Structure formats: structure tokens, C-alpha cells
Amino acid sequence: MAKLSQKDVLRADQFTAADIDLILERAATYEAALDAKRELDELRGKILATLFFEPSTRTRLSFEAAMHRLGGRVLSVSEAKSTSASKGESLHDTIRTVHGYADAIVLRHPEIGAAEIAALATTKPVLNAGDGAGEHPTQSLLDLYTIRNEQGKVDGLTVALVGDLKHGRTVHSLATLLSRFSVSFLFVSPSGLRMPREVVERVQTRGVAFQETDDLGRALREADVVYMTRIQRERFADPAEYDRVKDAYVLTRAALAKAKPSITVMHPLPRVNEIATDVDALPGAAYFRQSANGVPIRMALLALLLS
Ligand code: NCD
Numbered sequence: 504m505a506k507l508s509q510k511d512v513l514r515a516d517q518f519t520a521a522d523i524d525l526i527l528e529r530a531a532t533y534e535a536a537l538d539a540k541r542e543l544d545e546l547r548g549k550i551l552a553t554l555f556f557e558p559s560t561r562t563r564l565s566f567e568a569a570m571h572r573l574g575g576r577v578l579s580v581s582e583a584k585s586t587s588a589s590k591g592e593s594l595h596d597t598i599r600t601v602h603g604y605a606d607a608i609v610l611r612h613p614e615i616g617a618a619e620i621a622a623l624a625t626t627k628p629v630l631n632a633g634d635g636a637g638e639h640p641t642q643s644l645l646d647l648y649t650i651r652n653e654q655g656k657v658d659g660l661t662v663a664l665v666g667d668l669k670h671g672r673t674v675h676s677l678a679t680l681l682s683r684f685s686v687s688f689l690f691v692s693p694s695g696l697r698m699p700r701e702v703v704e705r706v707q708t709r710g711v712a713f714q715e716t717d718d719l720g721r722a723l724r725e726a727d728v729v730y731m732t733r734i735q736r737e738r739f740a741d742p743a744e745y746d747r748v749k750d751a752y753v754l755t756r757a758a759l760a761k762a763k764p765s766i767t768v769m770h771p772l773p774r775v776n777e778i779a780t781d782v783d784a785l786p787g788a789a790y791f792r793q794s795a796n797g798v799p800i801r802m803a804l805l806a807l808l809l810s
Contacts, residue, residue: 507807511622512630515640515676516705520683527648529803530796537572537799544574545810551575552605554597555632556583556612557737561772562632562642565797566609566805573802575809578605598624607809610634628808636670636738642771643676645800649793650681650728653767657681663689663722665752666732666777668698673771674732675702682706688713689722693751695744696734719752723762729754730769731777755779759787769793 507526508519518526536543551570555563559581567577578601580586588597594617601608602625610621611632618631618638633639651657662681664674668690678688678698682705690698690713697715706713716722723729731754739745753776754768770778770790782788 505807507804510626510628510808511618512628512640512804512808513618513622514631514638515643515679517640518644518680518683523644523647523680523683525807526644526800526803527651529807530644530648530799533572533802533806534796534799542574543572543802545806546570546573546575549575549607549809550578550605551607551609551805552578552580552601553609553632554580554586554601554611556580556586556588556610557633559611559632561794561797562611562639563609565794566630566632566641566801568798569801569805572798573806575805594620595624598629601625602627607805630804630808633672635672636675636735637672638676638679639672639771640676640680641801641804642673642797643680644804645793645796646673646677646730646769646771647680648800649769649789649796650767652796653787653789653792654727654765658685660727661687661689661725662728662730663691663719663726664698664730664732665691665719665722665754667696667734667738667748668692668732669696670735670738671732674730675699677730678702679705682709682711686711689726690715691717691719691722691752693717693748696748696751719754720758720761723758723766726766727763728767728769729762730771731774732771733773733775733777750776752777753779754782756781756785759785 598621607628615637622629
């Protein structure tokens with residue numbers, strides 16, 4: 504039985520080229536099974552716990568849909584205040600407890616590094632569903648899968664990552680994961696929200712070309728893929744600073760008229776104001792296909808980690 508190189512999914516840089524191939528291939532077979540309405544039961548008898556200590560729609564529900572689609576069952580916590588964390592229990596003790604109830608644990612938590620701490624508290628697989636402004640590795644896999652499906656390839660593409668690159672965990676993981684391919688990056692952000700230096704260094708170490716700019720118009724003329732992100736209001740200490748940058752980039756139909764006709768528009772969602780709603784009807788607007796891809800990708804991860 505094929506296996507991933509590690510028991511947990513914590514960071515995008517943990518994936519080997521073989522891991523990536525395995526996950527994407529498996530996801531494609533599950534996507535075909537879902538399209539054909541074929542019922543699967545590979546994870547019958549298994550229980551997944553989803554612990555979400557920050558808000559989520561897509562990540563939690565697509566993990567849960569994935570587990571159900573594979574015949575497994577789910578225990579779900581969608582608010583920290585409904586757990587003993589609100590009584591002062593440590594993350595270690597919460598995870599050590601859930602270890603006794605479930606076969607794998609999906610965790611979203613406001614602190615960077617929380618998933619690593621959780622993984623040390625259990626021998627069961629832990630999947631990082633977002634650790635504060637840190638990483639979101641399972642999102643980067645579905646983003647990669649979406650890019651490959653929409654563009655038919657990954658190598659040779661110019662990918663523009665736009666918005667709050669400082670706090671956006673999806674772009675930290677996606678830049679890291681895509682650095683395994685021959686892509687070039689445009690990092691587009693207001694000057695105060697640039698990509699963290701450690702992510703830039705990771706990209707540089709892999710020899711991937713990148714440019715940093717605050718000019719979305721320029722990026723749109725060059726990009727094959729434009730990946731918009733929300734300004735992460737909850738990470739700002741100063742609300743006035745958030746108000747200053749919140750509408751920094753709004754992608755419109757008019758702006759896209761100057762882009763390549765084949766451009767793919769992505770967004771991890773939720774969208775606040777970053778993409779005008781009339782963009783949704785364009786053939787390259789891939790963000791709802793992207794969110795649907797969360798199910799086959801997370802089915803692949805769960806099956807590879809649990810069966
Ligand atoms: C993102 C997240 O939670 O990091 N959403 C997601 O998981 N699809 C993006 C965001 O909140 O802006």
C-alpha cells in the first residue's frame with residue numbers, strides 16, 4: 504500500500520515529489536468516483552476528529568465530506584469556547600484526550616506552530632488545517648491540483664499571489680509547494696504586507712524566480728494564474744491600519760480584459776471584496792471549482808494516512 508513520507512500533514516515543505524504525485528493521482532481517482540456517484544467505503548470503521556478553534560466553512564466541511572465519502576465517521580468541534588480549552592486546558596492535553604476517541608485529528612488553531620505541538624501529543628495523524636498566520640498545507644495541495652486541472656500543467660506558469668502575503672497562511676504554503684515546480688512568481692502586496700522573508704528564502708533556495716511589486720495591473724498582464732487573497736483583518740493589532748489597506752486590490756472584469764485570455768482566477772475564499780462578483784461568470788474564474796477540489800484532495804490525504 505502506497506504511503507506518504509510522514510504520519511502528519513503539518514507544513515507544505517514536508518511533501519516530497521513522490522508524496523505530491525501520490526496525493527494528486529489519488530485525488531483524481533476520487534474525483535472521478537464522485538462524478539460517477541460511486542460509493543466508497545475504504546475508511547469504514549474509522550473516526551476523524553475535526554477541531555476548529557478559528558472560523559471555517561470550506562476546510563472543516565470539506566474534510567468532513569471527504570471522511571463521509573470514504574465511509575468514515577466524524578467528531579466535530581467548531582468553536583474553541585465549546586471545549587475545555589476555554590477552561591484553560593492546554594492544547595497538548597486536549598489532543599492527548601482526542602487521541603483516545605479518533606483515528607486522526609484535523610486542527611485549526613490561532614497560533615503558529617500549534618499543529619506541531621499537537622502532533623507531539625499523539626501518535627495518530629494530525630492534519631494542520633491552518634495555524635494562525637503560519638501555514639495551510641492541505642489548502643496548498645488543492646490549490647496545486649486546481650492549477651494543474653485548469654491550466655493543464657504547472658511547469659512554465661507565472662503565478663501572481665496577491666493581497667495579504669504577510670498574514671495569509673494559504674499563500675505561505677502555496678509559494679512553498681509550487682517552488683518544487685518550474686514556475687515564476689509575482690508577489691503582489693501593499694508594502695506593509697509583503698511575503699515573510701523565510702518564505703521568500705525558501706523560494707530562493709529552490710532557484711525559483713520571483714518579483715515583488717504593489718502593482719496588480721502589471722502582474723495581470725504577465726500572469727497565467729492570479730491568486731487573490733483576503734486582507735486578514737483578525738491578524739491586525741490596529742484596526743485603523745486594516746482600514747487603510749483593506750481595499751488595496753479589487754479584481755474587476757475591466758482589469759481582467761488586459762490579462763491573458765487563458766488566465767485562471769483563484770481565491771481560497773472567503774472573499775470579502777477582492778473579486779467583483781461579475782468576474783464569477785468568466786470561464787477562468789476557478790474559485791468555486793477550487794473549493795470543490797477540497798473534497799477529493801482531502802479524501803486522498805485521509806485515505807493515504809488512515810488505510
Ligand atoms: C483561508 C484560511 O482560513 O486561511 N480559507 C480557507 O481555508 N479556504 C483564507 C482566509 O481566511 O482568508
